[in-house]
Amino acid sequence: MSGLKIVVIGGGSSYTPELIDGFIRRAAELPVAEICLVDILAGQHKLDIVADLARRMLTRIGLDSKITTTMDRAAALQGADFVVTQFRVGGLAARARDERFPLQYGVLGQETTGPGGFAKALRTIPVILDICRDMTKICPEAWLINFTNPAGLITESVLTYTKVKCLGLCNVPIHMKMTIAKLLDAKANDVFIDFAGLNHLVWGRKVWHRGIDVTASVLEKMQDGAALTMKNIPDLKWDGDFLRSLGMVPCPYHRYYYMTDSILAEEQAAATTGGAGTRAEIVQAVEENLFKLYQTPELAEKPAELEKRGGAYYSDAAVSLISAIYNDKREIHTVNTVNQGAISGLPTNCVIETNCVISKNGARPLTVGTLPPEIAGLVQQVKAYEMLAVEAGVHGDSNKALQALANHPLIPSVRVAKQLLADLLSLNAAYLPQFKD
Amino acid sequence: MSGLKIVVIGGGSSYTPELIDGFIRRAAELPVAEICLVDILAGQHKLDIVADLARRMLTRIGLDSKITTTMDRAAALQGADFVVTQFRVGGLAARARDERFPLQYGVLGQETTGPGGFAKALRTIPVILDICRDMTKICPEAWLINFTNPAGLITESVLTYTKVKCLGLCNVPIHMKMTIAKLLDAKANDVFIDFAGLNHLVWGRKVWHRGIDVTASVLEKMQDGAALTMKNIPDLKWDGDFLRSLGMVPCPYHRYYYMTDSILAEEQAAATTGGAGTRAEIVQAVEENLFKLYQTPELAEKPAELEKRGGAYYSDAAVSLISAIYNDKREIHTVNTVNQGAISGLPTNCVIETNCVISKNGARPLTVGTLPPEIAGLVQQVKAYEMLAVEAGVHGDSNKALQALANHPLIPSVRVAKQLLADLLSLNAAYLPQFKD
Amino acid sequence: MSGLKIVVIGGGSSYTPELIDGFIRRAAELPVAEICLVDILAGQHKLDIVADLARRMLTRIGLDSKITTTMDRAAALQGADFVVTQFRVGGLAARARDERFPLQYGVLGQETTGPGGFAKALRTIPVILDICRDMTKICPEAWLINFTNPAGLITESVLTYTKVKCLGLCNVPIHMKMTIAKLLDAKANDVFIDFAGLNHLVWGRKVWHRGIDVTASVLEKMQDGAALTMKNIPDLKWDGDFLRSLGMVPCPYHRYYYMTDSILAEEQAAATTGGAGTRAEIVQAVEENLFKLYQTPELAEKPAELEKRGGAYYSDAAVSLISAIYNDKREIHTVNTVNQGAISGLPTNCVIETNCVISKNGARPLTVGTLPPEIAGLVQQVKAYEMLAVEAGVHGDSNKALQALANHPLIPSVRVAKQLLADLLSLNAAYLPQFKD
């Protein structure tokens, strides 16, 4: 073929223009013949809107990559070189439920962390395994770039239970890098961060600016709270004493672990009648506006409003990763891949998020070694939860599901874990075939 | 010498008659020439009472082991073969403070677990290191049998920072074994439990009765709540579904982690005016009665009332361990010792609580291997806390202290961790020389 | 059943009276209903001789255990509680070939070590896997006590490729213990040796007498060469400087690695016309005499001449191990079992020879930790050879076979490894179905 075929599953997402923009900006190094947007029947309307905008974007810039759409996933996978997954099982409605149901038990409601993330994982695992079964048959050499959350868990499911070549990708590390570069008034390329941990639980163990260790200075600058958060996370201030004693840069999602009580209070306030609603509910409004905007025939660029949606730098992370693979760049990206011993004290076959050398053959993690106790315990506890969650999600094992929740650091007791499990199995029954009979 | 010299630091404790009883019952295999009870000046009155009772107990049975008392620790250590530590820095008053101060922040108050246990560790570490400095000079070949809580942490401090030969001992494993034997209507010697974990966080991974795996049956029997608790822990019922999904036997102290909310509610109720008071406050009354009883000239046995005090089987665990060392028995005891790789996924040089072969040369752990995720994460998280706590306690490092608390699974946020730290440093200032200037 | 059924595969071996003697001496603790001796057709004559002697031995002592014989292995396995394997594929003739063919290339010829042991492993693996297939079907709860050499390799094949409960047993550790006890003029029970390594490559890292470290003294006494050898190993003297610098007690088989040149010279001299012949050839004569002796109707005891055959203490090791399992003794034996992390730096799933607690549930290794470099490298190199040999033997993979030999420390080059491989495949073709086509 004269160019690559990129298949985007969940192609009707409002994020797609961001992704298209990424391919446009890297067109010189990545010859894309076709971007095939795949979605389910219920998403056809959005899919058409997004596809039209994507075509206008390419036309405007004069690129002849083809945008195609389909609801036939198997057909889409024919000849695929890269498969990008950005789907959301159950849509924003399911996410809104994930965010609300834990609150009554005094537990955080969050899309990827805690019981909400667990519910999302259970809904997503059967779908991703199904995609992988298709890929194994139809395009066994294609790379799966998984952006679907909870990305660490989902990637671990794929890499443990299928033969598909897969990297898990998240915009948190690149977001941290860009934000820290701004904090330091530095060029992004001059900043290098020693990332290690798990998805949405990754620390910058050191930050270097042109090879000089500036970690302490970054930690000082982080205390005002404005820095290093993301659209979907409350921008609570970091405690200066805590950051100094930690000596490493937490990721924005660490707020859920380190500021659990304050975030819970905010969420509970937002979720009451008269409150702002949960994040998903806010996003629903943003989405509606975005899709209206996307239909403007004059619009032929990624609109500035998209940034409000979150997911900043997503396209940069995804497309530069695809290019690193395609061009065998052997450059460093932060991805989710198999540990292989990179982080001591975690199972060798679990998935971690860390700096890796990316080549045509995938990701090779840089050796991290032993984590200091300041972060080792939390990583290990959350990884134990994730391993149990993968088993629960793949096998529909309710014992593992109960153990997963009982092991989650944000859930205060077995009693609450049982209630959460009962609620989430009931709320999501339509999406959990693995737990039937 | 014609017999062993046993030195008991904290000899004025109400537990001492229990220990004396243990030596009496094993007199045939353990030739004790002298039991030297050491205490501090403030404890002299109790020490005298206990020593007199001890002498009457020995006389009654016709043993000529000598009971001596002193407040001069260095003198006591001359010629010591075994040093047993059962002291409590700050006494029950300090323990009562440990149990109360976290409650206002919605955090459990407990003697060995959570912020209370952390405060106790900080008070105890300087004293135990001081004892070890003396031992290194005066009786370098003596064994330290540490019973002082939090026993895992204190043993790790000794084994990391001194050359003293030390085993950490706790009555939880033997208590579980005896209770489970009763549950099974079996002889204790026919029951074998595959213990692994940390002090006060130890699981019975399997229970065998005469080599037959009876774990599932034990878990069934445990659901009524009456079983497997200890005097000092609320006997909340275990959830049957949870036990089945866990497939291992938790220790009584696991309630603090698995039933956090219920225990907190109980503690808060007990601590209010009109409540029963904290455990230490209850124990204070028990103690007063015990010491009155101890002064009865006719009393020449361990009184039945001592059992209410807690610490059941303590003497059995301690004296049988001393005998296993002295007689080079190569039999299996459950103690706190250096991991050495027995439990994968924990640092090789940290202290664990596990089954060990005991000989004249100390403890060699049986290989445990990889813990399943159902328990691995919690063990690793608590071990991370313990390692930080040891560093904080040994070096008076307040950064490590904050990280220790922020890493404790029972503390809900950094904000609360900071408040707890400030409070406990202030409440215990008299006992924390390492944090001065 | 009112007693145990013991099945002995290779029951016609001259060692069997030794084993019968062991059961007689432990009759009080091990109620044996039947000892079923199994052999192949070619061994029927010997089998009958041995069975008759066994019956006379039992009759003499007044035990009513039944001795049965059969050539139908499947029938024998019905109702088996313990299966002891002591067969030799190809008999002493094959062993004699194993001992001779490497000599022309300047390589040691030995039954279990080097190319000879490799040939034996290749012949034995198909047979042991076949036995295990039968056991899985017929007596899945029975224990396999494997005494067939090379015992480490064979046990690793069983534990890697079957579900059979298996312990690998060798008389080297017990032989070392008994010999060292004699050296020390001590009771065997007062001596404890910290064994660790692989089969026929095991070191006593420490020797304690009643808990006192006497390693240095044992090493001094070992220098005269008479000590610590076995019937089948030349009793070359140990170098005193070497032993002191090693600080650990090598096993008799270590001579093949540490005194390679001298042993080779001895072997080459013995193998020439006019020489004494190889060990197998000498043993053939011993065997003939033994079987003549066994036919003496008056003989109703293990004859003293059997000791010349080698295998001293075999029955003691085997029967006491069976008793430890049956009686759930939780006592320490030195066996071949899965590493599980006991020895750091070796794969967790490989088989090691080390001290284990033996109960009804099998063997749990004591934690060894990191081996010092004085022995770590040799253990790891030989284990790499063994892992390759298992793969070669199970799958008939000639690439793995070449790599196994090329990795063996006694083989000086790839060129020689290739020649050895060609020779041994040809010499043993009749016994290597896995290498056909």
Added chain:
Amino acid sequence: MSGLKIVVIGGGSSYTPELIDGFIRRAAELPVAEICLVDILAGQHKLDIVADLARRMLTRIGLDSKITTTMDRAAALQGADFVVTQFRVGGLAARARDERFPLQYGVLGQETTGPGGFAKALRTIPVILDICRDMTKICPEAWLINFTNPAGLITESVLTYTKVKCLGLCNVPIHMKMTIAKLLDAKANDVFIDFAGLNHLVWGRKVWHRGIDVTASVLEKMQDGAALTMKNIPDLKWDGDFLRSLGMVPCPYHRYYYMTDSILAEEQAAATTGGAGTRAEIVQAVEENLFKLYQTPELAEKPAELEKRGGAYYSDAAVSLISAIYNDKREIHTVNTVNQGAISGLPTNCVIETNCVISKNGARPLTVGTLPPEIAGLVQQVKAYEMLAVEAGVHGDSNKALQALANHPLIPSVRVAKQLLADLLSLNAAYLPQFKD
């Protein structure tokens, strides 16, 4: 300062023009103010010759970097940014002895491998530690680029016993890469090799050309023997069956382990009267000619004859590494650095040779994981030797020295190890202060 100060210890080496050439070729990215050549008094004449040639080379190209010479090492280290060590304790005469003395015992004589390399290590360790003591005082921020052999061992000594920032460098990996690129008729930059192992014992586990796995094809091409050797290693042909069964690319030095007998025969022939002499003796003649040539006033370039000397691509490896550090390039180089867990099954604190990301902060190894048994055992055995050799060399411990030799895979017995040790201690007495008294 306006540019870097590079200190070259052993500056009078015939290799220095190669290094100067490297700095010239990378002048655009590496601003060198001064190259200070340091040597000992005995080397002054050569030092002057080399310095003059270096100056002519710089002048010819129009660079104003300054060449200085000194015999005062401490003075040289003032203000140093990079210290390159390429000295040879005892010169070629000592090397010639290293190559000859093992031959009489039927053991290879080689500069870096076997007893010769061990002797060289013992001579070198006291000197490198002395240099490091100076660096710690005088230029603690400078990087030590150690090229002195045996580079793995020497680097391990430095990284274990000093605080100096050090990378060990060898031209073997770059030589393999360049030779393989030629074999494949490919551009060097398009070839990437997954190196892992130890210095002079490194394998290319995979070779990729533009991301395509071409390992099998490289192994096919390697069988003619012409390929992949180096000036100082006999170009014996590789066995095709062996390479296929190995599935990885051995380094040229592997011939010493895989073709021991053939190489020994070659060496013994060369060492007899009338033979070509050992490699050192041949090199001595080459060196004399080189130094004559270097004195030609017209010569202002690295002469073609230097290539015969060996050390091809040395300057490329060294100067590109220095540039990667200085420019914080985060690109991949193959160096000797601390394992940190990169290779499982080796101690975390030992030195390995592997692919690393190089930045201003040094080397971070890519995660290798578990080595397959085809290579794991040899690596572990040689690393055990190296660890013992480091201890012997640093502490002058003759027990460790004997164990080091007894553990070396090329030494056939303890008896020979003792003789070799006695000889080498005597032959090198003048250079082994650590073994005095």
